[in-house]
Amino acid sequence: DSGVTQTPKHLITATGQRVTLRCSPRSGDLSVYWYQQSLDQGLQFLIQYYNGEERAKGNILERFSAQQFPDLHSELNLSSLELGDSALYFCASSVEGVLNQPQHFGDGTRLSIL
């Protein structure tokens, strides 16, 4: 158990819809990272939050947004969903500023767009 909790585990929805993925980081971790894993793109970094503030952006679409709340949990919002958004979405958390500390991943949310 990595200590990172992601909900829901599975989501099935239709094109054009909006969904919210939730992540609770490990106790004590201030950084939350979101990654997308798809067959064609592999594992890609989307966005990072640190203690409530956006820290870095990767290949995140404008239709996607995220936030981190005062209790440090984070949500990834995906809107106007397209078939190509079907993927496994991971949240990871880590201790920031320490290179040898790994990012610990949640079990992921598998999103299927019909």
Next chain:
Amino acid sequence: AQKITQTQPGMFVQEKEAVTLDCTYDTSDPSYGLFWYKQPSSGEMIFLIYQGSYDQQNATEGRYSLNFQKARKSANLVISASQLGDSAMYFCAMRGNQAGTALIFGKGTTLSVSS
């Protein structure tokens, strides 16, 4: 830009044998970290081992060791005494030593262990 290359899409090994999964990287950062993760068919990502760019010794964690050759920019994962439960996808990843640096992943290698 940072890049991770894993050239072996699939590897096959028998139980109790050792196996090496290749990883080469490219970065201009003087300080960086290299990580290996395991992804079983159930989907979760499990951290295995870490190697820092300034570490003098190769990292080891149980049956996992990292063959780190800095001049060649390679960080190969060695699994000794393979077990059936080692069958999974393995990802090599790296990050630089700056705030907000996310992991850059390779495309992964699928390891199949047979009895």
